[in-house]
Amino acid sequence: MGEEVPEFVFCNTENCPPVVHDSESQGYETLTIIGDKVYSVGGSESIPNMSINIKVLDKQTGKWLEPIVFGAKPVASKGHSSILLDNERVLILLRDSSTYNSIWFLEVDTPFVKQKRKQLGAEVVAWSKGLIGYGSKPIVISGPSGVGKGTLITKLMTEFPSTFGFSVSHTTRAPRDKEMNGVHYHFTERNKMEKDIQDAKFLEYALVHGNLYGTSIEAVEAVSDAGKRCILDIDVQGARSVRVSPLEAIFIFVCPPSFEELELRLRARGTETEEQIQKRLGNARAELEQAKTPGLFDHMLVNDELESCYQNLKKILVLDENDKAPSQPSMKSFIVPFSHSISKVDQKVIIHCGTNELSASPSTKFILDLSSLEGGAPGRTRGLTLSTINS
Numbered sequence: 001m002g003e004e005v006p007e008f009v010f011c012n013t014e015n016c017p018p019v020v021h022d023s024e025s026q027g028y029e030t031l032t033i034i035g036d037k038v039y040s041v042g043g044s045e046s047i048p049n050m051s052i053n054i055k056v057l058d059k060q061t062g063k064w065l066e067p068i069v070f071g072a073k074p075v076a077s078k079g080h081s082s083i084l085l086d087n088e089r090v091l092i093l094l095r096d097s098s099t100y101n102s103i104w105f106l107e108v109d110t111p112f113v114k115q116k117r118k119q120l121g122a123e124v125v126a127w128s129k130g131l132i133g134y135g136s137k138p139i140v141i142s143g144p145s146g147v148g149k150g151t152l153i154t155k156l157m158t159e160f161p162s163t164f165g166f167s168v169s170h171t172t173r174a175p176r177d178k179e180m181n182g183v184h185y186h187f188t189e190r191n192k193m194e195k196d197i198q199d200a201k202f203l204e205y206a207l208v209h210g211n212l213y214g215t216s217i218e219a220v221e222a223v224s225d226a227g228k229r230c231i232l233d234i235d236v237q238g239a240r241s242v243r244v245s246p247l248e249a250i251f252i253f254v255c256p257p258s259f260e261e262l263e264l265r266l267r268a269r270g271t272e273t274e275e276q277i278q279k280r281l282g283n284a285r286a287e288l289e290q291a292k293t294p295g296l297f298d299h300m301l302v303n304d305e306l307e308s309c310y311q312n313l314k315k316i317l318v319l320d321e322n323d324k325a326p327s328q329p330s331m332k333s334f335i336v337p338f339s340h341s342i343s344k345v346d347q348k349v350i351i352h353c354g355t356n357e358l359s360a361s362p363s364t365k366f367i368l369d370l371s372s373l374e375g376g377a378p379g380r381t382r383g384l385t386l387s388t389i390n391s
């Protein structure tokens with residue numbers, strides 16, 4: 001599919017400093033040249049909630065291609081500026097957006113993009129939202145079916161509603177009575193879930209007791225976006241996958257006081273057929289063995305008497321009365337001004353603010369330090385720091 005070169009072009013190449021598009025037009029676009037390719041990042045304010053659009057020009061063939069785009073996409077705002085960081089990614093700053101929504105990385109040749117390009121044999125790019133700081137580590141809770149993971153998590157979230165948020169998994173199993181779609185699980189069809197797995201939407205997934213279960217990247221990010229600490233209730237296979245993923249978490253395994261007690265709890269819950277109970281008990285034996293794998297779990301918690309187990313869980317998570325108060329937003333509030341330009345020195349991006357903005361004095365510069373980045377597509381890019389220079 002070939003196309004004409006877009007009309008509104010503002011170059012941003014290695015030799016040409018980035019230029020913020022100040023036209024009255026509602027369409028805007030930046031171009032970034034990396035090797036044999038030109039990446040066009042464009043958007044329009046006039047179409048509400050439209051994602052920013054990416055096209056790639058292959059300089060050798062002279063054709064524009066539409067790449068396969070991974071990751072949650074930024075919604076087009078009042079324009080953006082962009083700067084090439086290295087040969088792997090481009091920083092995109094959305095104008096007039098709060099810090100939380102303004103910093104994005106367009107990954108064009110990171111290991112994740114390379115892997116997807118090879119797998120799909122197509123042009124691939126990926127979006128990753130940039131976050132100031134690291135946030136608190138998510139908590140992975142595993143343990144055999146019926147041991148009481150859900151009960152403990154419910155207690156934690158009831159006592160500390162503003163501290164914790166639950167990662168709502170996807171599953172192909174049928175909902176139980178009183179289970180609500182989007183609250184307990186995202187109940188989904190197998191075909192749809194397999195397609196989403198192919199599209200790299202899942203941080204981890206596993207076949208558990210005959211059904212597919214998985215944690216979408218979006219489920220985890222929705223919790224951290226709400227400023228809360230994420231809790232994942234997943235099986236041991238899932239815990240293994242998360243362990244080797246970029247998500248740095250605390251891993252807790254919940255054990256029953258005895259196998260007999262586990263069976264009693266599972267039966268007393270009354271949610272499974274006899275056949276399903278047998279399957280879950282069989283898998284429980286395997287999970288209790290696998291949980292002993294060195295380095296997999298950070299903490300083992302025996303759920304004998306519920307209240308004392310809960311107190312032990314809180315000790316692991318170092319919770320006190322202060323955690324009951326609503327958490328303060330950790331992000332510095334910073335609006336990327338409408339009129340600005342950006343430049344880069346080593347791992348620091350300098351945002352030079354314009355003179356007609358209320359949010360910053362004429363000589364204000366913001367420094368975005370990218371030297372300690374972590375993560376990246378298919379999740380968020382963390383570890384940015386933002387500081388101000390008033391001269």
Ligand SMILES: Nc1ncnc2c1ncn2[C@@H]1O[C@H](COP(=O)(O)OP(=O)(O)OP(=O)(O)O)[C@@H](O)[C@H]1O
Pocket residue numbers: 143144145146147148149150151152265266268269303304305306307309
């Ligand atoms: N310490 C405990 N003592 C007695 N019963 C308990 C205890 N903890 C939980 N239970 C009960 O055991 C049953 C199973 O608990 P729960 O549903 O929380 O398990 P789970 O680990 O989340 O299971 P699944 O993995 O299948 O979702 C529930 O009926 C719950 O009320």
Ligand SMILES: Nc1nc2c(ncn2[C@@H]2O[C@H](COP(=O)(O)O)[C@@H](O)[C@H]2O)c(=O)[nH]1
Pocket residue numbers: 142143144145149169170173204205206208209213214215233234235236237238239
């Ligand atoms: N690997 C994953 N395991 C998950 C996920 N969500 C839940 N689970 C585990 O499945 C079993 C059964 O749950 P149930 O609700 O059917 O009783 C349990 O061990 C959960 O921890 C997931 O996203 N990934």
